[in-house]
Amino acid sequence: MSQPPSDKSIYKQIALDIAQGIVAGRYPPGVKLRGRSTLAGQYNVSPETIRRATALLEKSEVLEVVPGAGIFIKSEKQAQEFVNRFNDQVDLGEIRGRILELLQLQQSVGEELMETTQALLDAVGRFNYLSPLVIYEIEITEKCEKRDKTIGDLKFWKNTYATILAIKRAENTIPSPGPYAQLRLGDVLLIVGDEASFLRARLFLYPEPGPGAKAKADQ
Numbered sequence: 360m361s362q363p364p365s366d367k368s369i370y371k372q373i374a375l376d377i378a379q380g381i382v383a384g385r386y387p388p389g390v391k392l393r394g395r396s397t398l399a400g401q402y403n404v405s406p407e408t409i410r411r412a413t414a415l416l417e418k419s420e421v422l423e424v425v426p427g428a429g430i431f432i433k434s435e436k437q438a439q440e441f442v443n444r445f446n447d448q449v450d451l452g453e454i455r456g457r458i459l460e461l462l463q464l465q466q467s468v469g470e471e472l473m474e475t476t477q478a479l480l481d482a483v484g485r486f487n488y489l490s491p492l493v494i495y496e497i498e499i500t501e502k503c504e505k506r507d508k509t510i511g512d513l514k515f516w517k518n519t520y521a522t523i524l525a526i527k528r529a530e531n532t533i534p535s536p537g538p539y540a541q542l543r544l545g546d547v548l549l550i551v552g553d554e555a556s557f558l559r560a561r562l563f564l565y566p567e568p569g570p571g572a573k574a575k576a577d578q
Contacts, residue, residue, distance in 0.1 A: 381438035511538025
């Protein structure tokens with residue numbers, strides 16, 4: 360259920376309506392605006408809410424409050440600028456909201472991708488004989504000269520024709536690591552491909568056969 364608008368949002372909406380009225384020519388500059396009590400009845404709000412709305416417009420030099428005389432229209436130009444600023448704020452609010460939605464979606468997709476990747480690893484480990492592609496593991500040790508470099512910097516696929524399906528790091532699994540992912544000490548690369556691509560990857564990481572390089576299916 361949607362929440363009722365707060366008094367804060369109501370007074371801003373009233374200020375916007377008055378400013379739009381000025382821009383539209385309903386309230387020409389120099390004309391006296393209706394009294395606060397009359398406006399309160401028109402908008403069905405408290406006089407305090409009207410006071411806050413007119414104070415906001417006075418601060419923006421749209422209105423001029425003259426003690427003992429009333430509230431007067433001061434500037435159509437400032438009214439237009441007020442409307443523009445208000446619309447810009449609304450646009451920014453919508454953009455922020457969309458960013459939050461996308462971040463939540465990204466987290467949800469990331470979790471689902473990780474679960475799906477793990478399911479794939481388990482399935483390939485059980486039924487690898489059904490496909491010529493096998494998932495191999497290569498551990499990044501101190502002897503790996505490519506340690507601490509990113510996948511993109513290494514041009515890993517171009518140099519090996521092997522695809523890094525995931526990186527096992529401590530207790531976590533990083534599925535589909537992007538080009539900015541670093542190869543860190545202790546990482547285990549899960550590489551999918553045929554034996555030739557695995558051998559190229561191993562020789563690329565370890566010019567001489569390094570430890571920890573094996574096919575996952577052989578475990």
